[in-house]
Every structure is written in structure tokens, then in C-alpha cells.
Amino acid sequence: MADEKDREEIVVAEFHKKIKEAFEVFDHESTNTVDVREIGTIIRSLGCCPSEGELHDLIAEIEEEEPTGYIRFEKFLPVMTEILLERRYRPIPEDVLLRAFEVLDTAKRGFLTKDELIKYMSEEGEPFSQEEMEEMLSAAIDPESNSVNYKDYISMMVTDEN
Amino acid sequence: MGCNTSSTRIENSQTSLRAVLIIQNWYRGYRARLKARKQYALTIFQSIEYADEQDQIQLCNFFSFMLENYTRIRKEEIGLNQLAENELDMRDKQDYVDLIDVPDSYKGPRLQFPLTCADIDLLLEAFKRKQILHARYVLEVLFETKKLLKQMPNFTQVQTSPSKEVTVCGDLHGKLDDLFLIFYKNGLPSGSNPYVFNGDFVDRGRNSIEVLMILCVSFLVYPNDLHLNRGNHEDYMMNLRYGFTKEILHKYKIHGKKILQTLEEFYTWLPIGTIIDNEILVVHGGISETTDLNLLHRVERNKMKSVLMPPREIYKDYNTDSKHSKVDVTISAHGRIKTKGFLSEHLPKHEREQVIDILWSDPRGKKGCFPNTGRGGGCYFGPDITSKILNKFQLKMIIRSHECKPEGYEICHGGKVVTIFSASNYYEEDSNRGAYVKLCSGTNPRFFQYQVTDATCFHPFHQRVSTMENSAIKILKERMISRKTDLIRAFLYQDRRKSGKLPVSKWAFCMETILGLNLPWRSLSSNLVIIDQNGNVDYMSSFRNIHIEKPVKEANSALVETLCRYRSDLEIIFNAIDTDHSGLISMEEFRAMWKLFSYHYNVHIDDSQVNKIASIMDLNRDGSIDFTEFLKAFYVVHKYETMMKPEATNLG
Numbered sequence: 001m002a003d004e005k006d007r008e009e010i011v012v013a014e015f016h017k018k019i020k021e022a023f024e025v026f027d028h029e030s031t032n033t034v035d036v037r038e039i040g041t042i043i044r045s046l047g048c049c050p051s052e053g054e055l056h057d058l059i060a061e062i063e064e065e066e067p068t069g070y071i072r073f074e075k076f077l078p079v080m081t082e083i084l085l086e087r088r089y090r091p092i093p094e095d096v097l098l099r100a101f102e103v104l105d106t107a108k109r110g111f112l113t114k115d116e117l118i119k120y121m122s123e124e125g126e127p128f129s130q131e132e133m134e135e136m137l138s139a140a141i142d143p144e145s146n147s148v149n150y151k152d153y154i155s156m157m158v159t160d161e162n
Numbered sequence: 163m164g165c166n167t168s169s170t171r172i173e174n175s176q177t178s179l180r181a182v183l184i185i186q187n188w189y190r191g192y193r194a195r196l197k198a199r200k201q202y203a204l205t206i207f208q209s210i211e212y213a214d215e216q217d218q219i220q221l222c223n224f225f226s227f228m229l230e231n232y233t234r235i236r237k238e239e240i241g242l243n244q245l246a247e248n249e250l251d252m253r254d255k256q257d258y259v260d261l262i263d264v265p266d267s268y269k270g271p272r273l274q275f276p277l278t279c280a281d282i283d284l285l286l287e288a289f290k291r292k293q294i295l296h297a298r299y300v301l302e303v304l305f306e307t308k309k310l311l312k313q314m315p316n317f318t319q320v321q322t323s324p325s326k327e328v329t330v331c332g333d334l335h336g337k338l339d340d341l342f343l344i345f346y347k348n349g350l351p352s353g354s355n356p357y358v359f360n361g362d363f364v365d366r367g368r369n370s371i372e373v374l375m376i377l378c379v380s381f382l383v384y385p386n387d388l389h390l391n392r393g394n395h396e397d398y399m400m401n402l403r404y405g406f407t408k409e410i411l412h413k414y415k416i417h418g419k420k421i422l423q424t425l426e427e428f429y430t431w432l433p434i435g436t437i438i439d440n441e442i443l444v445v446h447g448g449i450s451e452t453t454d455l456n457l458l459h460r461v462e463r464n465k466m467k468s469v470l471m472p473p474r475e476i477y478k479d480y481n482t483d484s485k486h487s488k489v490d491v492t493i494s495a496h497g498r499i500k501t502k503g504f505l506s507e508h509l510p511k512h513e514r515e516q517v518i519d520i521l522w523s524d525p526r527g528k529k530g531c532f533p534n535t536g537r538g539g540g541c542y543f544g545p546d547i548t549s550k551i552l553n554k555f556q557l558k559m560i561i562r563s564h565e566c567k568p569e570g571y572e573i574c575h576g577g578k579v580v581t582i583f584s585a586s587n588y589y590e591e592d593s594n595r596g597a598y599v600k601l602c603s604g605t606n607p608r609f610f611q612y613q614v615t616d617a618t619c620f621h622p623f624h625q626r627v628s629t630m631e632n633s634a635i636k637i638l639k640e641r642m643i644s645r646k647t648d649l650i651r652a653f654l655y656q657d658r659r660k661s662g663k664l665p666v667s668k669w670a671f672c673m674e675t676i677l678g679l680n681l682p683w684r685s686l687s688s689n690l691v692i693i694d695q696n697g698n699v700d701y702m703s704s705f706r707n708i709h710i711e712k713p714v715k716e717a718n719s720a721l722v723e724t725l726c727r728y729r730s731d732l733e734i735i736f737n738a739i740d741t742d743h744s745g746l747i748s749m750e751e752f753r754a755m756w757k758l759f760s761y762h763y764n765v766h767i768d769d770s771q772v773n774k775i776a777s778i779m780d781l782n783r784d785g786s787i788d789f790t791e792f793l794k795a796f797y798v799v800h801k802y803e804t805m806m807k808p809e810a811t812n813l814g
Contacts, residue, residue, distance in 0.1 A: 017670075022682060032527075042198070043194075045197075045198030049190075052190070091191060092191075096184060099181075100180075100185050103181035104178060120178075121185070125183040128186065132189070132193065
């Protein structure tokens with residue numbers, strides 16, 4: 001019984017250190033605060049994948065009562081620790097991602113055209129900003145065919161991450 | 163092809179919506195992780211840069227130690243003239259420069275004194291065509307600029323008006339393309355378009371001399387509208403390590419040495435700072451809690467040859483009596499370089515410290531004033547210090563440079579401190595933007611950003627991040643191998659059972675303590691070591707896939723590691739000793755230098771080892787050592803790179 005509690009304490013301590021490291025990298029002035037616009041990046045760099053809506057709710061939880069544009073570490077730490085302990089916002093497995101592309105590829109060609117991709121990503125769901133759309137296009141679209149072979153694209157991204 | 167019922171259509175659109183959400187969610191996660199990786203790479207570059215600066219200060223301790231103990235060897239033999247303060251007067255321009263002929267075969271730009279804006283255009287065009295300015299003109303420009311700078315006060319006063327905004331630029335570090343881009347976007351300097359260049363014009367980039375020449379020529383044409391502040395790299399000691407010295411010697415094989423000598427004194431006449439509209443202080447680094455502008459207005463700035471070379475007593479005779487009072491150089495508890503003993507040819511200690519603070523300090527969020535342990539000089543100053551000093555001298559804002567910022571600029575301390583950095587892609591392709599700021603009294607400062615791009619800008623983001631990341635990880639691994647013995651000792655101490663594995667937290671602790679770098683070790687661990695399924699680190703795995711290219715078998719591994727670790731320092735020392743810049747030093751010089759080096763750095767290499775090294779290095783048995791060739795053998799190489807083409811030469 002005591003062993004288990006010790007182990008959990010060690011796990012929590014490690015989480016704390018990991019969260020602190022990720023936070024500090026974005027704490028440019030060493031004030032234990034980061035710009036609220038970087039919070040999404042920090043949470044995602046720790047391996048979680050909240051949706052934009054979920055992220056919005058999280059920020060509301062950790063912001064000051066009177067939002068300052070900055071998030072303090074003291075508020076971020078407990079919330080983030082909880083997220084890691086509960087294994088919330090797990091990342092999308094590769095096969096699910098592939099199936100998602102296949103769903104959009106109604107004609108089952110093995111690719112999506114640039115226009116189709118733009119339409120889906122920037123008009124539906126939680127639409128991309130122009131910057132996000134441009135970045136995805138620059139990496140995904142093959143300029144000769146003006147389309148994305150999504151299977152290759154996924155493999156490339158997965159390799160890059162590992 | 164039947165027709166869809168409305169419920170099927172709704173179901174399809176719901177499935178499609180889910181699919182879109184999945185892809186968007188995944189992409190955002192991926193993109194965020196790319197941004198984080200980029201930020202980690204930048205953090206690595208930055209901490210190593212500052213750690214190197216700290217090394218530089220340690221090296222200067224060694225120089226003064228060496229100066230004192232080199233009594234057995236005649237001063238001339240090892241050319242300590244270059245290291246000691248320049249007792250000999252600079253020969254007048256007429257004695258030297260006029261003797262240099264510019265041959266008819268020279269196709270580069272020819273300047274006509276007194277200079278006009280036509281010469282600025284001439285120079286810009288020539289440098290765009292990658293021509294090199296003849297040494298004669300370089301020297302003439304430096305002499306003329308120095309002559310004019312001598313008449314300037316320590317702080318230049320600038321006034322703006324609605325029709326005459328002033329543009330402040332930060333570090334350029336020899337990046338000519340950035341200077342071109344600034345002039346393209348913002349116009350050339352002129353009577354109606356004044357500029358302040360806030361130091362660090364040279365070192366690191368490939369075109370330091372070209373940048374310096376453009377700035378000096380512009381200054382000579384518009385002395386009231388082109389303002390130069392001294393940076394911590396306008397210092398001949400820094401140039402030895404960070405590339406400018408090498409660049410000069412490479413581009414100017416005959417007159418390079420003379421140019422370097424001229425620069426030593428030239429730098430000292432650069433003003434310490436600029437004050438705009440009596441309310442904005444523009445200095446390269448920052449301030450400290452003791453900054454006294456009234457004092458700084460009065461110091462004899464030209465007595466500050468090198469921020470890093472402490473003043474020493476000049477010995478009239480070189481006897482071996484070491485009871486002579488030594489110049490004691492230590493880094494005190496406050497991180498300042500303390501010296502005892504000074505000459506009237508040098509600034510008093512407290513004045514030196516004031517100037518060092520101006521050139522080396524960094525703002526931080528934490529209140530108070532602390533020694534700048536990252537760089538080893540100057541301090542970290544908090545928002546309370548900024549308020550205090552600004553109030554004391556009736557100023558409103560500090561504009562400074564000195565630190566690379568991803569966006570090219572950064573505002574902190576509640577808007578009272580602005581950092582402006584003008585060298586884009588400073589660490590690596592796409593590492594950061596450059597910026598400049600335009601000021602006019604009564605209006606808010608306006609910031610302008612830019613980034614030099616070339617064909618590689620078409621690489622997608624993830625590829626640029628990968629490049630940066632690989633570069634950063636590589637230099638980090640080089641650090642690790644240069645501290646291999648200490649690291650392994652620390653790992654073994656933590657690993658009681660000698661299992662070869664450690665939990666990540668203990669590994670991270672060792673890395674941080676031994677390397678002295680404050681980095682996100684846990685996040686970086688997967689790039690540096692092999693981690694098993696239980697999350698334990700195989701700590702020796704870092705050392706397995708990197709090795710030293712041509713290990714000298716006869717030398718033991720401790721020696722090899724030492725050479726690796728002190729490679730930069732050794733190179734600098736060698737360059738300083740090699741007065742004719744032939745690339746060779748004598749065996750005697752080498753032995754003497756090595757002995758002192760190992761004594762000072764507390765590295766235990768005995769005489770027989772030194773002799774062995776010396777004889778190994780003298781491969782053609784002619785009594786002289788091509789040290790740089792030998793040092794190259796100790797560059798760390800990654801196994802998989804032996805198949806790839808060699809990296810472009812880094813002048814830094």
C-alpha cells in the first residue's frame with residue numbers, strides 16, 4: 001500500500017519536472033509566466049492532443065480572473081499534472097488518421113486534391129487559420145499533381161516525429 | 163448509384179465532420195510539437211553561446227596567468243606583444259597606409275577621400291558582387307573613422323522630429339545580407355534618415371569586415387546622422403574566438419595583421435551609447451543597479467582595450483622573482499572580473515565594471531540585480547532596477563541588443579526595455595527574424611521585421627525545424643563528448659548497481675550539473691540517449707555513435723578529451739602566439755605553452771605525454787608544429803556523417 005503511494009509520488013514528481021521544463025522553454029523573461037497563446041503549444045508538446053474547443057476550456061480554467069494575457073506556472077502545473085495522470089487528450093493513432101482521410105476521399109482514389117483539402121480544413125470542423133492551412137499545404141501537396149497522397153503524407157509525418 | 167436518403171446524408175456529413183476534426187486535431191498537435199522542437203533547438207543554441215562566452219572570460223584569466231609566468235621565455239619569442247597592452251605607439255597613418263599601393267590589377271572598389279555618398283553606393287554595389295575592399299582602403303577608413311570618433315563624447319545625443327525619425331538596429335554580426343535588407347526596406351542613411359547601430363557589427367557571420375566598412379564609410383559621410391555604439395564583440399579578444407580575426411587573416415593575407423592592430427585601438431573610440439530625445443538610452447547590453455550615467459559620461463572610454471583583458475602591471479625586467487605582486491584575476495562572488503593593480507593607462511576598476519555592465523548585461527523578469535552567470539560578465543537586471551535607473555536619470559526607456567530574439571525584437575519590463583536584434587537566421591536557417599525600430603518623439607516606437615531568405619526558404623516548416631534541431635543536437639553532443647569522463651563518473655556514482663541504466667530524472671540531473679546548461683533535458687532525452695520501455699536511460703548510449711575522427715593512438719583518452727574540450731581555447735592561444743600568422747609555432751613555444759595550460763586548467767598531463775604529443779604533431783620533423791592541422795584531428799565526428807559531405811567552413 002505504502003509502496004504504491006510512493007510510486008505515485010515519484011510519478012507525480014517526474015510529471016512536475018517535465019511540465020516545468022516544457023513551460024520554462026517558453027518563459028522568455030524567466031517570470032514563471034508564459035504568453036497565453038503559447039499554452040496550446042506547451043500542452044501539445046507534452047504529448048496531449050486537445051481539440052481547439054477543449055483547449056479553450058482549459059485556458060479559461062487556468063487564466064486569471066481578470067485575464068492578463070499571461071498564464072502563471074502555479075496555475076498551470078496542477079491542471080496539467082491532472083491531465084497527464086488521467087491520460088486525457090490522447091493522441092490520434094496512425095490508423096485512425098488514415099481512415100479519416102479515407103472517409104474524406106469519397107471516390108477512393110488514394111489522394112485528395114488541393115482544393116478539396118483546403119475546403120475541408122478551412123471551412124469545416126474547427127477551421128484552420130490561413131497560416132495553418134498554408135503550412136499544411138507546403139508539406140502535403142505535391143506541386144506536380146496538386147494533390148496529397150495521404151498515405152505517404154502520414155508516413156512522412158510519423159517518421160519525422162520519430 | 164441510388165439516391166441518398168436524408169438520414170444517410172446526415173450520417174455521411176457527420177462522419178465526414180468527425181474525420182475533418184480528427185485530421186485537424188492531429189495536425190495541430192503535430193504543428194505544436196514542431197514549434198516546441200524549434201524552441202528547444204533555439205534554447206540549446208543560446209545556452210551554449212552564453213556558456214562559450216563564459217569560457218572566453220576564463221581564457222582571459224589564463225592569458226594573464228601566462229603573461230606572468232612566461233618569464234623564462236623572452237617576450238619577443240612568443241610574440242606576447244599581441245597579448246600585452248600595446249606599449250608601442252601606433253605608427254601614424256602617413257608612415258604606413260600611404261606606403262600601401264593599390265595595384266592597377268585591383269578590380270575592387272576604389273574610395274575617394276573625402277568620402278561622399280557615391281562611395282557608399284560604390285561599396286554596396288561592390289560587396290553585392292562579392293568583391294573585397296583593398297587593405298589600403300580598409301586601413302584608411304579605419305584611421306579616418308577613428309579620428310572622427312575621437313571627437314565624439316561617450317554618449318551621442320540624438321534628437322528626432324516628425325520629419326526625421328531615427329532607426330535603431332541591433333546586432334548584425336557580419337551578416338551582410340541583413341544590412342542590405344535593412345537598407346532596402348528602410349533606405350540608405352542620410353541627413354533625413356538617421357540610424358543608430360547598437361554594437362556587435364562583427365564576429366560569427368562571414369562578412370564582418372564588409373559590414374564594418376559600410377558602417378564606417380556611412381559614418382564618415384554622415385557623421386551627425388549615423389551613430390555607432392560599441393558592443394561586447396567590438397573587442398579584439400572576442401574577435402580571436404568568434405571569427406573576425408580569422409576572417410581578416412583569410413581575406414587580407416599581407417596586411418591582415420596591421421588591420422587587426424588598428425582595430426584594437428579603433429574599437430576603444432566607439433561611443434558607449436546613444437541618448438535619443440533626452441529620454442531613450444540606447445546601449446548594447448543593459449544596466450546594473452550601480453549604473454551611473456554621470457560617471458559613464460566622464461570615463462576615458464579609449465582606455466578600455468578589451469573588456470576581457472584585465473589591466474596588468476608592465477614589467478620592466480623579466481626576472482623570475484615571483485614575489486612580484488601579481489595581477490590577480492578572479493571572478494568574484496558578484497561575477498565581476500576583479501583585478502588588483504592598475505596603471506594610469508587603464509580605467510580604474512569601478513569604471514571598468516560600469517562599462518562591462520553596459521556591454522554585457524541582460525534584462526530578466528526577476529527583480530533585483532544578479533551576476534550574469536550565463537555569460538560570465540555583466541549582470542541580470544530586473545524591472546525594479548530598470549525603473550530605478552530610468553527615474554534616477556530622467557529617462558523613459560532603454561533600447562538594447564545583445565540577445566537573439568525569435569521575432570527580432572522583444573519588449574519587457576512593462577515596456578521600458580526593448581531588445582532589438584538585426585541578424586536574422588542567426589543560429590541556423592529560420593532560427594529567427596531580424597528587426598529594427600523607428601523612433602520619433604511623441605509617437606510609439608514602430609517595429610519592422612524581416613528575414614533573409616534564399617532558395618532554402620521553400621523547404622517546408624518541418625524540414626527547417628529538423629535542420630535546426632539536428633544542428634543543435636550535434637553541438638550538444640559535442641559538448642557531451644568533451645566532458646565524457648566527468649559525465650561517466652557522475653552516471654556511475656548515481657548507478658550504484660552498475661546496471662548501465664538510470665532513471666531519466668537522475669540522468670537529467672547529471673547532465674545539468676556536469677554540463678552546466680539549463681536545458682529541458684527530459685524533452686531532449688530521446689535525441690541524446692536510448693530509453694527502454696521502463697523509461698530508463700542507457701546512459702552510455704550517447705557515447706556510442708559519436709567518436710573522434712582521428713584519435714591519436716599514442717595519446718591516452720584523457721588527453722584526447724582535454725584537447726577536445728579546450729579546442730577553441732587552444733586555437734586562440736595558438737593564434738595569439740603565432741605572430742607571423744604562418745600557421746606554425748616552434749616546438750619550444752608549444753611545450754612551454756602546453757605546460758602552462760595544463761597547470762592552469764588543472765589538467766594532469768605529465769612531461770613525457772607533452773613530449774609525445776609534440777613529437778606526434780611535428781610530423782615532418784622540422785621542429786615546427788602545424789597546430790591547426792593537429793587540432794582538426796580532434797573534431798568530433800558523428801559516425802553516420804563520414805558518408806556525408808563536409809560542412810561548410812564556419813568562421814566562428
